[in-house]
Amino acid sequence: MRRAPWTLLLAGATLCAAAHAQQADAPSASDANGAASAATREAAADAVPEAAAEASPAPSDASADGNGAAAAADAAQEEKLYLDAVRALSEGRPDEATGKLERLLEKNSLHAGAWLDLAISHCSLGNQSEAERMFEQIETRFNPPPAIRELIAHYRKSGCKGTQVARRAMSFKLGRGYDSNVNQGSSNRFITVGSGDKLSQVELGPDSLPKGDHFNVLSGDFNQPLGSRGMLLIAQLRALRHSRVDSQDTSSGLLALEKPWSAGAWNGRATAAFGLVRLGGDLYQRQGQVLLRATPPVALGEATSWSLTAGYSGAEYPTRRYYDSHTLDLGSTVAWSAKRASVVLAAGVLGDHGRDTRPGGDRAGWYGSANAFGALGDKAIGEVGISRQSWRSDHAYSPGLIDTTRRQDTTQLRASLQVPVGTHSALQLELRRTWNRENIPLFRYDSHAVQFSWRTDNW
Structure with a gap:
């Protein structure tokens, strides 16, 4: 299944919102569910910049120690790596996307959007067992909203047979x-x-x-x-x-x-x-x-x-x-x-x-x-x-x-x-x-x- 880049970004941002909802300073659960609803509508394409910002991890307490600039630089690098992976996945290069997402999770294991897109990459490559393991981890760790659960169910139903996402022209x-x-x-x-x-x-x-x-x-x-x-x-x-x-x-x-x-x-x-x-x-x-x-x-x-x-x-x-x-x-x-x-x-x-x-x-x-x-x-x-x-x-x-x-x-x-x-x-x-x-x-x-x-x- 080939999806437009903004669809990937919105799905990732929605999952991140659900994960952040578990934190004291995160948006409420109702806000996360509202974002999930937006992810299912193509009319939300104009929200890509906001979705991309929401997908990046929140700054850590390092800023209180005077290292805010370093934390911001790390966040920017992670976001760039994530956007490159999303682009590779949407253009039919799941193998390249997989490598970038794995490097991102090594830096930030709580990046929920990367978890979701890495699972989809494995599914696109035909790695059904690995995709299923990650889908289960997402459901357990991040308690995703209904829109993301529907997306996971769609890929499970496809059987992860490694469909060809890029075609001849x-x-x-x-x-x-x-x-x-x-x-x-x-x-x-x-x-x-x-x-x-x-x-x-x-x-x-x-x-x-x-x-x-x-x-x-x-x-x-x-x-x-x-x-x-x-x-x-x-x-x-x-x-x-x-x-x-x-x-x-x-x-x-x-x-x-x-x-x-x-x-x-x-x-x-x-x-x-x-x-x-x-x-x-x-x-x-x-x-x-x-x-x-x-x-x-x-x-x-x-x-x-x-x-x-x-x-x-x-x-x-x-x-x-x-x-x-x-x-x-x-x-x-x-x-x-x-x-x-x-x-x-x-x-x-x-x-x-x-x-x-x-x-x-x-x-x-x-x-x-x-x-x-x-x-x-x-x-x-x-x-x-x-x-x-x-x-x-x-x-x-x-x-x-x-x-x-x-x-x-x-x-x-x-x-x-x-x-x-x-x-x-x-x-x-x-x-x-x-x-x-x-x-x-x-x-x-x-x-x-x-x-x-x-x-x-x-x-």
Whole structure:
């Protein structure tokens, strides 16, 4: 049975209220029963912050000895551990939730909410005997109100057979669009080549100048949970076909495994991926990547999240082996969410080690992006974003022909509007504008694109 996080929090807070009712300075039994009644109503979702506060243990007498700050810090750490466990349980990772809840009970054996959710975690994993033992302990130690007893009875009736709480998901996208520069043709018709006093001006051929064309695109994503430990299998396919410039037709596929992890108060996800890209009917690129995402134990509030990323990738180009590269990426992402809008900021540094024969040698760079999402009216969703990436090469691009050390700066603006159609589908209009500014005129280009798509999700 999969429950929303606020349902877990309210149930835990209700059980804590029942336990606290046995203390002299705790709420009365009638107050605890009132909280239990609220836990059974979905309309109580707005009470999550209050429920979370109620679920945390009351400060001990240590504050009377001048250690109030330490006690408050311990309580905050316990609450963070509890919320992380609740999130893991609601997202279909009972094994991860079990570990976090066991660590919490080692710190505070009277955290009634942790007892309840740990019992539910064992039930979700199929550990019927352990779940039953904990259900009995809860009934004996905390004298839970009727709403919690009904919840326990529901899980007992299920038999704790280890139901799969996370399910596979598929999505598809079909689109039609136009790109003013499908081949990233140079914005300069004439370029200067040579070295020293042996310079000459060359006129580029038609294949090196911008070519605009219409295109069709079809893509699909498939996510399959593996086991009960939160591991996810990810598959992505994409095909792009142009009306006239078929040399720029591409097909790509990616296969990845993603797994949650935790170490102390840190948690995150690790991903390993392998992908192939075909260009104009030939194999163009093979790429492997590992990515580690980590969430630091820093309290930023319910609306804000922060994560760190570290990635390493290797790319091979079968027909252009001198372009083979190994790239290290270190970045950070901050996300802020409100009821009808969210903002995501990302930035990082890049290091790219290539072959000795690669033009320009190794590269170093950075990237940054800002994206905002928001509800427009009752159904439509709007998005705007800007991204910037810069590269700096170590050496002259091609000594004797192009003596310049390459400096590349690419900026892209993006805007989209998505309108749901039916239960699983949506129509999307997307606009993109790209400026590639370089100190080598041959590689300087601009483009703008528009795409109209139909997509279907959650199959």
